[in-house]
Amino acid sequence: MPRTPKAKTTTAESKKDAPKRAPRKKAAPKPVFRTGYVALMGRPNSGKSTLLNALLGQKVAIVSDKPQTTRISILGIKTSEKGQIIFVDNPGIHKPLHTLNKRMMNFVYSALETSDIICLLVDATEKFGHGDEYVLETLRKVKTPVFLLINKVDIVRKDKVLPIIDQYKDLFPFKEIIPISALKGINLDVLEKLLLELLPLSPKVYSDEEISDQSERFLFAEIVREKILKYVTQELPFVTAVYIEAIEKKDQQDWNKPGEMRPVAYIRASIFVEKDNHRKIVIGRHGSLVKQIGIEARQEIAEYIGHKVFLDLQVRVRENWRDSEDVLDLIEGQKG
Numbered sequence: 001m002p003r004t005p006k007a008k009t010t011t012a013e014s015k016k017d018a019p020k021r022a023p024r025k026k027a028a029p030k031p032v033f034r035t036g037y038v039a040l041m042g043r044p045n046s047g048k049s050t051l052l053n054a055l056l057g058q059k060v061a062i063v064s065d066k067p068q069t070t071r072i073s074i075l076g077i078k079t080s081e082k083g084q085i086i087f088v089d090n091p092g093i094h095k096p097l098h099t100l101n102k103r104m105m106n107f108v109y110s111a112l113e114t115s116d117i118i119c120l121l122v123d124a125t126e127k128f129g130h131g132d133e134y135v136l137e138t139l140r141k142v143k144t145p146v147f148l149l150i151n152k153v154d155i156v157r158k159d160k161v162l163p164i165i166d167q168y169k170d171l172f173p174f175k176e177i178i179p180i181s182a183l184k185g186i187n188l189d190v191l192e193k194l195l196l197e198l199l200p201l202s203p204k205v206y207s208d209e210e211i212s213d214q215s216e217r218f219l220f221a222e223i224v225r226e227k228i229l230k231y232v233t234q235e236l237p238f239v240t241a242v243y244i245e246a247i248e249k250k251d252q253q254d255w256n257k258p259g260e261m262r263p264v265a266y267i268r269a270s271i272f273v274e275k276d277n278h279r280k281i282v283i284g285r286h287g288s289l290v291k292q293i294g295i296e297a298r299q300e301i302a303e304y305i306g307h308k309v310f311l312d313l314q315v316r317v318r319e320n321w322r323d324s325e326d327v328l329d330l331i332e333g334q335k336g
């Protein structure tokens with residue numbers, strides 16, 4: 001049967017009843033969002049962890065004036081309306097002697113391969129040397145864009161910075177060269193803007209609340225180690241490691257407020273050293289040094305978790321732990 005064509009209904013009546021169309025608007029530009037990995041690289045002590053904390057506006061990495069403080073890479077995630085920058089704080093680039101140091105350098109190599117941008121930090125107060133050549137050699141192995149960050153400009157004369165820029169720009173094709181101070185926050189806004197412009201257009205990888213990839217346990221171990229590094233010298237910074245044996249959280253009677261309970265954390269930690277004379281140094285006269293380390297670490301951990309903490313520290317000898325895969329696995333395994 002032939003189908004009768006539908007009657008047109010464009011009478012004056014029907015036009016009046018039709019819903020009014022909104023006037024055509026220009027399509028709003030799609031919001032641009034960039035996400036990527038930015039590796040912080042450089043020699044030990046150049047200020048990578050200080051920079052990570054400054055960029056995030058809070059402490060996620062420990063800092064010390066002794067070299068080789070950072071042993072395991074950690075992430076610091078900064079999310080804004082414009083993008084998500086995933087900073088990777090790495091151990092300092094050095095020639096590895098022990099298995100510990102080889103593992104530290106493996107973190108550096110893997111960050112080199114997986115980052116979208118590399119920030120090379122150099123210490124403006126240090127003379128260029130073999131160590132710096134070694135760093136540039138390491139960076140030549142990849143094609144990733146590299147920003148040169150001349151750090152610690154807060155403590156060098158202005159006329160010292162220009163010769164450093166001149167020297168470096170002849171040695172490597174840096175994408176950007178920026179004098180900064182991680183400690184005083186100089187030029188960090190410029191750095192962040194330039195990083196965001198270069199990162200790939202991509203949705204975020206982490207949720208807005210996530211700021212790091214480290215576990216609470218690892219952070220506590222690092223806080224204890226930071227306090228040790230503050231007080232020890234010579235070979236001691238290199239031969240100490242911290243292992244959190246246990247964390248127990250309980251609700252206990254609050255004696256100041258009868259009838260009320262309050263949370264308390266009991267933390268047991270071991271400080272590993274390599275020899276008995278190291279152990280004696282870390283313990284100190286009549287236990288004074290380990291006590292001081294314990295007081296400072298406990299305060300910082302309590303501030304972080306927001307309630308009372310009991311911290312029990314034991315100093316133990318683990319001969320040649322820096323070459324023991326088992327001990328190294330144990331320490332690394334804390335990161336979760």
Ligand SMILES: Nc1nc2c(ncn2[C@@H]2O[C@H](COP(=O)(O)OP(=O)(O)OP(=O)(O)O)[C@@H](O)[C@H]2O)c(=O)[nH]1
Nearest residue numbers: 044045046047048049050064068069070092182183
């Ligand atoms: N004056 C000054 N000191 C800084 C600056 N940035 C870092 N420092 C100091 O340099 C020392 C080393 O800082 P870290 O952030 O631990 O250095 P790092 O590069 O992470 O070191 P490793 O983890 O050992 O590779 C600390 O004493 C910091 O306070 C800066 O911009 N100005």
Ligand SMILES: [Mg+2]
Nearest residue numbers: 048049069070
């Ligand atoms: Mg560090």
